[in-house]
Amino acid sequence: MDSFLIIPATLIFFSVITPISGSYQYHITPNYNISYLQFVDDHGAFLYSQNRTFMAAICNPGKQQIKFYLCVIHVPSTTIIWLANRDAPMSISGKLLLSSDGITISDENSNKKWSTPSLHSSVSALILTEFGNLVLLDHNNVSLWESFRFPTDTVVVGQLLPVEGSLTSSVSDNDLSRGNYSLSVTSSDVILQWSGSTYWKLSMDPNAQRNSNYVVEYLKIDASGITLFARDGLVVVLQVKLLPSDFRFAKLYPSGHFKVISYSGRDQTEDFVWPRDSCDVPYVCGGIKVCSMEGTSNGPVCSCPSGFNSDHQTNGCVLRDASLSLPFACNSSDDQSLKSSRNISYLGLGVGVGSFLTKFSDPVKYGIELSMCKNLCSKDCSCLGLFYKNSSGLCFLNQHQLGSFMSNVAVGSDFLGYIKMFDAVSATDDTNDTSRSRRQVITLVALIIFPSSLLLVIAGLGFQRWRKWKRSIVGPEKSGHLSSSGESEAFSIPGLPVRYDYEDLRVATGNFSSLIGSGGFGAVYKGTLLDGTVVAVKKITNLGVQGKTEFCTEIAVIGNIHHMNLVKLKGFCAQGSQRLLVYEYMNHGSLDRILFGNGPVLEWQERFNIALGTARALAYLHSCCEHKIIHCDVKPENILLHDFFQPKISDFGLSKLLSPEQSSHFTTMRGTRGYLAPEWLTSSAISEKTDVYSYGMVLLELVSGRKNCSPQRVQQSHSLDGGNNTGNSSSASCRSGSLYFPMYALDMHEQGRYLELADPRLEGRVTSEEVQKLVCIALCCVHEESSFRPTMVSVVGMLEGRIEFDHPRLESLNFLRFYGRRFSEPSIIGNDGQQMSYYRTNASASSTSGSGTVHSYSNPSYVSSQEVSGPR
Known part of the structure; x- marks a missing residue:
């Protein structure tokens, strides 16, 4: 500090x-x-x-x-x-x-x-x-x-608010005790929260400029504005620029607004106020009131929702139906948790009423019916209301405290809001019956538990004797435990995700019956935990000596890194010979299924967002972790998609950790054919630039909507001179009818014909300039010389528009033509139409056109996808 x-x-x-x-x-x-x-x-x-x-x-x-x-x-x-x-x-x-x-x-x-x-x-x-x-x-x-x-509620010029530092509002201008609003500095942003729920982020400001994906170290208020810094102040992560001022401070006010105030002489100016719309503040109208900014310039107008009347004495809202009562949030041991759902009903808030919860909170369930959403709230005594999205079946629970609602006609009928109600008469009867029922239950339980406990003790002793007898016959290895020379079953890694019991995961996955993916090290199953959370469980089946090392490495890596574009590891299982990983479930599956499948076409903006999110994740792995992390297997199968096609990179089982000073050599080939950088094949040093190469190949696939190595013929398109595409037809059109798309992309780049590279299913819903940007960035990423490739941090800057995108060096891309010609030869096209291997031992030298340089490759023999590829 x-x-x-x-x-x-x-x-x-x-x-x-x-x-x-x-x-x-x-x-x-x-x-x-x-x-x-x-x-x-x-x-x-x-x-x-x-x-x-x-x-x-x-x-x-x-x-x-x-x-x-x-x-x-x-x-x-x-x-x-x-x-x-x-x-x-x-x-x-x-x-x-x-x-x-x-x-x-x-x-x-x-x-x-x-x-x-x-x-x-x-x-x-x-x-x-x-x-x-x-x-x-x-x-x-x-x-x-x-x-x-x-710090309390204010930061001034010269003061630094470190990451995980926070400000807390006062209750009022006269009562300076802690209120319910807080501001926190996270590793990537600044967030405002009310009672633990987020309602604003600094990155939402239209003037906010994100300059890097480094991990934030502190927030600073200075003459230039609000800035998040990394690397001891050497790197600006996020900044909102403001006009210069003699003195400036940032304060979280009792109203829930975060303001930056400048003071010059006797003049005081509000430079920055968020949220700008007062109705976005969760408690601006108090509890159970609807806030509206329409038709007024004097601040928000607060009114009672449907089913409530105004109470002028308390300035609040009361239920019109006296037979109903509002519940109070409770702990899990509260009596309300025992109430039967028959005493619960739900009062609709009417059309056009929304909540900040639906903007920032994750839904508790996806794709369910309204009745199921209400049932979830009924069973949770902390739930006081809910919001349900008709079109997608998203269920949001309003827990612990009811704030203000927002009148938003744009919400329409898609979002439905409800407040939980109790039958007041039944609730009273339940309260009177509670002590009597409790005495009856205690008596009954005592009569049942005592003899049952005795039987369980006898059964437990018998089971222990049976286990000892079995071990004496079959030995420790066959009984499902490791030998004394092997790894201890009960090893633990402090500070990492939850450790699950194998039996719990077996039940959660229906005895591993719902297969959703497979790869070189095992299979992935969909499962539902006891608390209702849907997860993806990866069962490591081919666990050799190296596999155990890879397994522990993956836990160590994923369990200690957190980024919105990286799949979260929720837990693991290491029990006997069983090794499993429990991930958050990505409901849209992997990118390859969406991009190359027969379903709805990905729009250009969705593709761009996937490209940007993936780049940010790789930049984080390369530059923002304690040790540099190289993924080694970047491909569409390892890019998973969550809600709104948010990309998240998975599978770090093949990654290696490097200290910032190291440039290490791997002794075995890692990755997937079609995405392998040339240095894998030439015994050159492997660095984070190998991931950059693989990312460039993925980016080309995002542009075209097809595999780079595909048995598809290029459709002859009209050339720039009116369509007479004769003598200068693309060299990427192969006599075998197959196509190596990166070579075709290079040809079209040289001719400036970018729209011919776009997925034809987009049907003109993309401009040449948009395609050019991604193609140029992709070609820069696949330069043969790794030193010519940009870093992933630079790629993010180019995608975001903060850095002008580079034009590729043609002399470092001619190797694509060598690969393309090899790909088009019938002798190396497999029965499945895919390139069996352009990585063959002693591949012939290729004289590059234009530069006269000779490239020689000493390539390993063909290896299967199971040997080359990591787990999916």
């Missing part, structure tokens, strides 16, 4: 500073005792920064004379930027004491209300810097404690 400390040198040597005026104190020393009734000056402050920009005071916001706090205040704007005892305010008679142990705030009876934590040295002075940082110093002027390390 030392990197987050900013103390001007001019303030550290406080002993040489002479106060400008006798009424101002610029440092205080231990045994200093003060109360609200003993202020040093008329402003209520007892300590000032050197230029009197900030002051420390025992403040009484709103002059309510009840709650008093230790505050740091920006003097020109009178803004409280930090406070100490926000959850333990003192009375007007409370006291502040500075001792050699730190700062202590106590009430009139000397009972401690708040104090600084234990310090490793004695305090010599308390100062307030020109940034507004309250600092305790030791006798060597070394910082012992700083207020900047414990």
Whole structure:
């Protein structure tokens, strides 16, 4: 945390500073005792920064004379930027004491209300810097404690808010205790939350510029705006630029709005306000009210939803039907969890009423009926309401607290909102019957459990004796356990995902009956856990000595990395000889099935989003993890699609970990034919650029909607000169009727005929410029020399438009023609029409056109897809 400390040198040597005026104190020393009734000056402050920009005071916001706090205040704007005892305010008679142990705030009876934590040295002075940082110093002027390390609801210029750091709003302008709104800095963004539910992200701002995918280290407010930094401030991850200002602070207000305020002279300006629409704030109208911004310029209009009347006494809403009552959120042990669903009903909110939950929260279930969604809410005592999307069967549960709803006619009838209700009469009867039923149940359970427990103990002892007898006959290996020289069954990896029991996964997958994929190391099954979560379970079946190592490597890699475009590993099973991995389930399957199948065609924007998301995931693996991670098997089968075709890369079983300094050599061939970089074949060093090559090949497939190695003939298209495509026909048109698409893409790039590369199923719904951008990036990625290929971070920048995309070096792409000609030879076309191998031993040299360079390849013999490819 030392990197987050900013103390001007001019303030550290406080002993040489002479106060400008006798009424101002610029440092205080231990045994200093003060109360609200003993202020040093008329402003209520007892300590000032050197230029009197900030002051420390025992403040009484709103002059309510009840709650008093230790505050740091920006003097020109009178803004409280930090406070100490926000959850333990003192009375007007409370006291502040500075001792050699730190700062202590106590009430009139000397009972401690708040104090600084234990310090490793004695305090010599308390100062307030020109940034507004309250600092305790030791006798060597070394910082012992700083207020900047414990932010409340405000960040100022010069203060850094680290990742996982947060701000919490106050309850109101006069009550500075913690409210329900919070701001958090994540590894990639800034989010606003209400009672733990997200309702805004910094990246949503139209002026936000994402410059890299590095892991965020801290947020900073400065003259240029709001910035998320990585690599000790050397890399800008996300930024919202603002106009220059003399002073600026960012504050999370009690209303739930996050504002950046600039102050120049006496002028105060709101530079940044989010959410911009007040109805996007979850509790702007209070509970169970509908917020509308239509037809008004004076702020939101709040009204009661259908089925409720306004209560003018409480300014809230009450049910019209007196026979119904609203439930209260409960814990799992609460009596409400025992209520029968026959006492529960649901009141519809009407058409056009939405919620922030449907924007940011994940649905608890996909593709289910409304009745099933209601049933899920009925069984969950913390559920107070739900939203259901008709078109896709998405089910969102509103848990723990009901906030405001949004009047949004754009929602239409697709989203349906409901509030959970109890039958008030039945609920009362249930309450009266609870104690009587409980006594009956306890008596019955006692009569059943005691004899049953005795039988279970006897059965358990008998089972243990049987296991010992079996082991003495068949040995430990055959009884499903590893030998003493093998791996221990009960090994554990602290901090990694959940460890599941094999029997639970067998039941979840219906005895491994629902196969959804297979690969070189095993098969993948769809399963449903006991809590209803749908998962994908990968069962490792070909587990040799290397397989065990690969298995542990995959857990170690995936379990410690988190990115929105990487498949999440939920857990694993290592029981006896069984090795299984439990992943989140991707409901749209793999990219190859969508892209190359006969279903609905992927639109261009969906393809672009898949390309961008995949690039971001690879950039994260290469540049943002503690160790560089090379995937080694980037292909459409390993790109899975979730809701709205969000891409997520899977299968890290073939990956290797490299330290930032290493450029390692792999001793065995990894990957899948058609996506293998040339360095695999020439005994060159393998680096993250091998993934870049594979990504380029995938990008070409996204453009064309077909496999790069495909037995399809290129359709003759009209040339730029009117369609007379005769003597200069593409060299990629093979006499065997097959096509190596990368070579054809190179030909069309040289002729500027990009639309001929686009998937014909798009039927003109893409421009030449859009295709050109992706084709140029793809060809740059497949340069023969790895040093010419861009990094994945640069690829992301080119896709996002922050970096101008490069034009490929033709001299480094002529090897594609060699591959293409080899691909077109009938002798190397298999029965399935696919290229059996253009990686043959001692492949003949190819003199490249244009450069005169000779490429020689010492290629390994043909290897099968099972030997080359990793698990799917």
